[in-house]
Amino acid sequence: MILRKRLFVARNGSVHNRLDEEIRVLLGRLIEELREILLVDEGDDIRRLYPTAYPDDPDSEERFGDMVHDQLLMQRLDAIDAVSGSLDADVLDVETADAWMSTINQIRLVLGTRLDVGEDDRDIDEDDPNVQAHVVYQLMSYLLEELTTARIELL
Numbered sequence: 489m490i491l492r493k494r495l496f497v498a499r500n501g502s503v504h505n506r507l508d509e510e511i512r513v514l515l516g517r518l519i520e521e522l523r524e525i526l527l528v529d530e531g532d533d534i535r536r537l538y539p540t541a542y543p544d545d546p547d548s549e550e551r552f553g554d555m556v557h558d559q560l561l562m563q564r565l566d567a568i569d570a571v572s573g574s575l576d577a578d579v580l581d582v583e584t585a586d587a588w589m590s591t592i593n594q595i596r597l598v599l600g601t602r603l604d605v606g607e608d609d610r611d612i613d614e615d616d617p618n619v620q621a622h623v624v625y626q627l628m629s630y631l632l633e634e635l636t637t638a639r640i641e642l643l
Contacts, residue, residue: 493634494506494507494508495507495580495585495588495631495635495638496634496637496638497638502579502580502581503579503581503584503635503638503642504579505578505579512575514624515571515592516572516575518624519568519572519591522568522591522594522595522598523565525598526565529561533598535601536598537560537594537598538557538560541553566587567586567587568591570583570587570588570591571584571587571588571591574587574588582642585638585639585642588635589635592628592632592635595628596628596632599624600625603618603621603625605622605625
């Protein structure tokens, strides 16, 4: 499936959003699922969202987690709110585009954890029972790449 560029910087410096309605709806569902996962805050799904800072020192790791967890959670929820509020927007300001990047990356990390995706996993096995989840993962990767390219162009 070849996708046309959906998120890009226009000559005036704004980020334009040409996502199809079905992708916007899918993204809306995914960000609400992400919100629920973050609020429940348990299980293996979120381990890539909170990487270990002190792998050899459990006490330091616990103190670090206590210190940063709530702030990270609030930043993530704020980004989700920004994306949710701008799903229908055709133009994104820089701050909102950054929220989109953050949120889409978090969705990728959760999906990648569930699917046990590695750095070298690029091809989708059509016989895999999780083929649809892999397609969604690749779509999120594609959107993140477009947003990152757009954001670099704004620098």
